[in-house]
Amino acid sequence: MDENAAIRPYRIDIPQSDVDDLHDRLRRTRWPEFSAGSDWSRGVPPDYLRGLADYWLNDFDWRDQEARLNEIPQYVTTIDGQDVHFFHVRSPEPGAMPLVVTHGWPSSSVEFVRVLAPLADPKASGGDSADAFDVVVPTLPGYGLSTPLHVGWGNLFQVAQAWSELTRRLGYARYGLQATDAGAGVAGMLAMIAPDQVVGMHLTGTAAGTPFGPSLDPDDFEGEDRDRIVRFNEYREEGLGYFHLQATRPQTIAYALTDSPVGQLAWIVEKFHEWTDPAAELPDEAVDCDQLLTNVSLNWFRQAGATSAHAGYEGIAAWRQMMAAQGDGSGHGSEGWEAPAGPPTGYAVFAADTTVRALADPGGQMAHWSNFERGGHFPAMEVPELWVSDVREFFRPLR
Numbered sequence: 113m114d115e116n117a118a119i120r121p122y123r124i125d126i127p128q129s130d131v132d133d134l135h136d137r138l139r140r141t142r143w144p145e146f147s148a149g150s151d152w153s154r155g156v157p158p159d160y161l162r163g164l165a166d167y168w169l170n171d172f173d174w175r176d177q178e179a180r181l182n183e184i185p186q187y188v189t190t191i192d193g194q195d196v197h198f199f200h201v202r203s204p205e206p207g208a209m210p211l212v213v214t215h216g217w218p219s220s221s222v223e224f225v226r227v228l229a230p231l232a233d234p235k236a237s238g239g240d241s242a243d244a245f246d247v248v249v250p251t252l253p254g255y256g257l258s259t260p261l262h263v264g265w266g267n268l269f270q271v272a273q274a275w276s277e278l279t280r281r282l283g284y285a286r287y288g289l290q291a292t293d294a295g296a297g298v299a300g301m302l303a304m305i306a307p308d309q310v311v312g313m314h315l316t317g318t319a320a321g322t323p324f325g326p327s328l329d330p331d332d333f334e335g336e337d338r339d340r341i342v343r344f345n346e347y348r349e350e351g352l353g354y355f356h357l358q359a360t361r362p363q364t365i366a367y368a369l370t371d372s373p374v375g376q377l378a379w380i381v382e383k384f385h386e387w388t389d390p391a392a393e394l395p396d397e398a399v400d401c402d403q404l405l406t407n408v409s410l411n412w413f414r415q416a417g418a419t420s421a422h423a424g425y426e427g428i429a430a431w432r433q434m435m436a437a438q439g440d441g442s443g444h445g446s447e448g449w450e451a452p453a454g455p456p457t458g459y460a461v462f463a464a465d466t467t468v469r470a471l472a473d474p475g476g477q478m479a480h481w482s483n484f485e486r487g488g489h490f491p492a493m494e495v496p497e498l499w500v501s502d503v504r505e506f507f508r509p510l511r
Contacts, residue, residue: 119281122188122197124178124257126413131174134373134412138169141374152385156378160394164381165374168405177406184228188257189281191274194265197221197257198250198278203232205244209311209511210284211503212275212302213249216293216317217420218380219490220256221249222407223292226400226496231503242511243504245288250278252294254423256410261419266426268294269434272301276309285309288507292317293489294427303454312456312479312510314503317489320344320466323352328471336483337468344466351386354379359428362421369417376417380408387489389463399493456480458506460499464488480506 143158150157186199199221202208211231215223228247235241252271254261265271275298279287288311291299296315303310320341321328327348330341357365368375381395381404388398396404411417458480461467465488469481482502487495 117191117281118189120188122186122257124181124186126174126178130413134174134409135169137373138165141165141372143374152382156382156385161374161378161381164396164401164405165377167401168373168377168408172402172405172409174406174409177402177409181222181225181406184225186257189278191277192262192270194253194262194274195258195260196250196253196274196278198248199224199228200249200282201228201232201247203244203246205233205235205241208232208244208246209507210279210282210287211245211247211507212279212287212289213247214275214289214291214295214298215249215252215255216291216295217255217424218383218407218411218417219293220407220410220416221251222256222403222410223490224249224492225403227492227500230496230500234504239504243508245507246284248279248282248284248287250275252298252420252423254419255416256407257414259414259416259419261422264426266423267430268297268427269301269305269430271298272305275302276306279309286311288510289313290503291315292491294424297427300454307455310455312458312507313454314458314460314480314506316460316462316491316499317465318459318467318472319347320468320471323348323355333468333470337470340466340468347466354383355424358421358424360425362418362425365421366418369411369421370415373412376412377408379417380404380411384490387464389486389488389494391463391486392494398488399490403493456510458482458502460484460491460502462487462489462491462495462498 147158148154150159184199185201188195188197213224215221230237231245231247234243251258253265286309289299289302296318299313303313321344327345328341330338333341369379384395384399384404388395392398456479459467459472459478460482462484463486484498487498491499
């Protein structure tokens with residue numbers, strides 16, 4: 113057997129010198145003197161970020177979080193030259209369905225730590241043992257612990273092929289998919305290249321349209337869908353600065369994200385403010401602060417702010433090539449082109465999402481559709497009980 117194809121047990125062990133360096137940099141942060149106030153209209157307010165950085169320095173315990181993560185069975189395998197890190201929590205229930213869960217940006221496998229146990233062992237939390245899963249949570253190349261990034265990686269089709277190979281190495285011939293954000297793109301491609309393997313696909317964190325297409329007319333929609341279209345158009349107009357920079361000049365932003373922990377913190381925290389439950393005024397009110405900072409810390413220690421930006425660059429370049437090959441490159445494909453039929457698909461739409469059923473499911477043929485009045489782009493962190501319940505419900509008839 114190829115040594116690189118082996119499944120290698122993994123244990124997180126960040127050198128103490130790296131932890132000390134982080135603390136030293138936080139103490140020596142050069143804060144901007146100019147401030148436009150305490151609202152978020154120009155980005156993360158200085159007072160809020162100072163408080164969060166102070167907590168990161170003086171109260172957040174990396175070693176405690178590292179020990180918690182190391183309680184989760186985790187592994188690394190090398191696929192086409194790229195190291196892929198993943199959690200793999202096997203259920204105590206015989207015949208549990210394998211479930212591959214994929215995160216998006218600016219996240220990592222840490223996003224799902226609160227849902228691993230209830231998915232794998234529902235009986236332990238008062239659920240039905242028939243809903244058990246063997247849970248596999250791979251980290252996208254260039255993110256979190258799937259670093260360093262191998263040159264050329266980032267194409268979501270390439271990642272989908274890697275996930276197919278990963279499941280083969282784990283001995284899973286049939287499995288379900290759960291995914292969010294960029295991970296939803298990976299899931300969709302995996303369902304196309306391995307249709308005989310994918311039992312069903314449960315998605316969150318999708319959007320009303322692509323950021324490359326035209327604005328959508330809110331007057332074409334009613335009620336909650338109209339509100340979502342308005343928010344989607346606002347996002348296209350004011351919320352895509354990070355995306356365009358990472359998709360076009362990832363090396364430029366890489367220096368700031370690699371040299372300044374407060375810069376990396378702000379880059380991620382802004383999105384947790386904009387994308388989480390609108391009822392939460394601040395990011396650490398929407399999600400557990402330590403879980404948020406664990407994700408930020410992994411980005412910092414592994415320089416994943418830079419490499420995830422490069423992965424995004426590769427992915428967008430590949431996407432544009434695919435669109436151009438299909439048609440006029442507008443993002444809609446050539447006339448008459450239709451995506452192949454896929455496996456049963458379900459959507460869970462949380463309060464902050466902009467997913468609209470009339471666009472995602474114009475024929476009304478979706479196997480499952482749920483709307484929630486709570487949560488946002490990171491529901492496994494924000495409302496894990498709702499997320500778990502919906503995943504169980506979707507896959508129940510597919511077992």
